[in-house]
Amino acid sequence: MRWKRLPFACLNEVFMDELLKLLQGNALESHANLGKLLNKPAADVSKEIAAYEKTGVIRGYQAVLDEDKLDLDRVTAVIEVKVTPQREGGFNNIATRISKFPEVKSAYLMSGGYDLLLFVEGRNLREVATFVSEHLSPLEGVLSTSTHFMLKTYKRLGVLMQQDSKNERLSVAP
Amino acid sequence: MNASPSLRNRINTVVRDIPRSGIRDFFDIVTTMKDVISLGIGEPDFDTPWHVREATVFALERGATHYSSNLGYIELRRALSKYVAKHFGAEYNPDNEVLVTVGVSEALDLALRALINPGDEVLYHEPCYVSYRATILFAGGKPLAVETKAENGFRLTRAMLEAKCTPKTKVLMLNFPNNPTGAIMSREDLEDIAKFAIEKDLIVITDEIYAELTYDTPHTSIVSIPGLRDRTIFLHGFSKAWAMTGYRLGYACGPAELIDAMMKIHQYTMLCASSLAQKAAIEALTRPEIDVGEMVDEYRRRRNFLASSFKEMGLECHRPLGAFYAFPSVAKFKIPAKEFALKFLHEEKVAIVPGTAFGDCGEGFVRCAYATNLDNIKEAMVRLKRFMATL
Ligand SMILES: Cc1ncc(COP(=O)(O)O)c(C=O)c1O
Numbered sequence: 175m176r177w178k179r180l181p182f183a184c185l186n187e188v189f190m191d192e193l194l195k196l197l198q199g200n201a202l203e204s205h206a207n208l209g210k211l212l213n214k215p216a217a218d219v220s221k222e223i224a225a226y227e228k229t230g231v232i233r234g235y236q237a238v239l240d241e242d243k244l245d246l247d248r249v250t251a252v253i254e255v256k257v258t259p260q261r262e263g264g265f266n267n268i269a270t271r272i273s274k275f276p277e278v279k280s281a282y283l284m285s286g287g288y289d290l291l292l293f294v295e296g297r298n299l300r301e302v303a304t305f306v307s308e309h310l311s312p313l314e315g316v317l318s319t320s321t322h323f324m325l326k327t328y329k330r331l332g333v334l335m336q337q338d339s340k341n342e343r344l345s346v347a348p
Numbered sequence: 349m350n351a352s353p354s355l356r357n358r359i360n361t362v363v364r365d366i367p368r369s370g371i372r373d374f375f376d377i378v379t380t381m382k383d384v385i386s387l388g389i390g391e392p393d394f395d396t397p398w399h400v401r402e403a404t405v406f407a408l409e410r411g412a413t414h415y416s417s418n419l420g421y422i423e424l425r426r427a428l429s430k431y432v433a434k435h436f437g438a439e440y441n442p443d444n445e446v447l448v449t450v451g452v453s454e455a456l457d458l459a460l461r462a463l464i465n466p467g468d469e470v471l472y473h474e475p476c477y478v479s480y481r482a483t484i485l486f487a488g489g490k491p492l493a494v495e496t497k498a499e500n501g502f503r504l505t506r507a508m509l510e511a512k513c514t515p516k517t518k519v520l521m522l523n524f525p526n527n528p529t530g531a532i533m534s535r536e537d538l539e540d541i542a543k544f545a546i547e548k549d550l551i552v553i554t555d556e557i558y559a560e561l562t563y564d565t566p567h568t569s570i571v572s573i574p575g576l577r578d579r580t581i582f583l584h585g586f587s588k589a590w591a592m593t594g595y596r597l598g599y600a601c602g603p604a605e606l607i608d609a610m611m612k613i614h615q616y617t618m619l620c621a622s623s624l625a626q627k628a629a630i631e632a633l634t635r636p637e638i639d640v641g642e643m644v645d646e647y648r649r650r651r652n653f654l655a656s657s658f659k660e661m662g663l664e665c666h667r668p669l670g671a672f673y674a675f676p677s678v679a680k681f682k683i684p685a686k687e688f689a690l691k692f693l694h695e696e697k698v699a700i701v702p703g704t705a706f707g708d709c710g711e712g713f714v715r716c717a718y719a720t721n722l723d724n725i726k727e728a729m730v731r732l733k734r735f736m737a738t739l
Contacts, residue, residue, distance in 0.1 A: 345384060346371055346386060348527075
């Protein structure tokens with residue numbers, strides 16, 4: 175597309191389809207509106223989205239919640255895990271095994287002082303502790319864990335949980 | 349106003365006789381109403397990039413609360429000089445060819461006052477930014493409006509200028525990308541204008557405050573055309589592309605003699621631009637392509653959305669190519685633009701600005717600014733469609 179060569183265009187979009195970026199912002203946007211925004215027919219948008227779903231680029235659509243507002247009986251722990259990579263499969267086998275526990279909401283392979291970073295949810299501290307001591311630590315290949323509890327969410331998935339009061343713009347300006 | 353007649357008579361006649369800005373009239377009505385969706389705002393809805401605000405706070409803590417040099421901090425002038433060379437294609441010496449001002453507004457005023465002798469004529473194109481005519485008059489000049497037309501994409505042509513230019517014409521003012529039409533000029537378009545300016549020996553004042561905001565093709569500045577740099581005052585600022593309207597920061601670049609003349613007025617009337625704002629601007633210039641790029645991408649999507657929506661509902665509009673304004677024609681409804689805008693405001697609570705606020709030739713058009721979030725734009729289009737069905 176021509177505008178990609180404009181001096182002022184966001185660098186992200188050189189790497190990511192603008193359609194995906196829009197869906198990340200609001201997955202509920204109608205295909206007709208997406209078409210209008212991207213200057214293409216709605217039918218093309220539907221086709222592209224279907225293709226992304228089919229190839230698994232789009233894995234699902236979720237609401238971004240401010241869970242602190244829900245007063246949930248729930249804690250989230252961030253767990254750093256050191257593991258020994260296996261001869262075949264490296265980190266993948268052990269990481270996949272760990273990821274399959276429903277308590278594990280997210281899992282990432284990391285560089286640096288530890289190998290895996292897990293986001294684990296439980297109803298309370300004890301539940302998470304039990305998960306760590308009874309399920310995670312005993313796994314073959316897990317060398318050590320370090321558990322931190324999350325206290326408050328300020329920003330999630332690019333969304334600020336505390337909105338600044340809206341700036342006061344004049345309603346008509348030159 | 350209920351100033352007594354005797355006081356009214358004391359007011360300078362030029363000032364007294366200039367009507368209030370048409371935008372102001374409209375604004376007064378809008379402020380009395382609640383829950384209005386406004387497409388009437390000529391300033392970005394985006395927040396100033398966080399690193400710029402953060403740098404402002406830091407500058408405040410570090411005590412950047414004193415006067416700067418009259419021209420502005422040299423560090424800022426150097427950064428500006430680099431930025432202008434890179435994106436606009438003209439070199440300016442930061443020591444004496446760059447002046448930091450209180451917005452492009454002040455720079456416009458300085459440029460005109462520095463150039464105009466009583467009665468000198470100033471060519472400018474309408475529809476245009478609300479302050480041009482008044483600023484020319486305040487400077488003692490004679491405004492010569494040239495009408496640009498929708499069928500031309502609101503571009504300016506040599507023939508239009510020729511029809512108005514006289515031997516008394518001294519200055520040509522340009523503003524592309526344009527407020528309120530969203531028009532831009534290609535290099536070829538500008539080359540014709542440049543030739544004309546050279547032939548008629550005009551000084552050009554070019555207000556390029558929307559330069560970064562073009563959506564399909566890169567901006568071309570008239571200062572990059574051979575021969576023009578040395579007869580042009582280039583104006584730019586941080587209000588639009590960086591969403592920094594409240595900082596009030598702009599700048600002028602030009603040949604040393606002209607900048608020096610503007611500087612004379614500036615030093616006695618303004619002293620210097622806000623030091624804090626200048627520090628913020630230095631920070632803003634550290635990564636312009638990224639900050640501005642994000643916003644440009646979003647404006648483009650909104651432009652696309654508006655253009656398709658107008659088309660869908662059968663509202664004629666030349667394709668807006670820059671700035672954040674669409675300027676559709678409402679002539680087919682056979683009512684004045686102001687009436688259209690007022691009716692729309694009262695019936696559907698959406699504020700748009702009648703084209704006549706930007707010059708008489710804006711009759712038959714309305715300005716819709718897309719410097720507001722997409723949800724508002726979507727809702728405004730639903731209401732516009734409904735409203736049009738009642739006309
Ligand atoms: C064409 C044009 N020039 C100048 C200005 C004023 O800019 P600043 O905020 O830098 O004074 C505006 C603001 O709307 C504008 O549209």
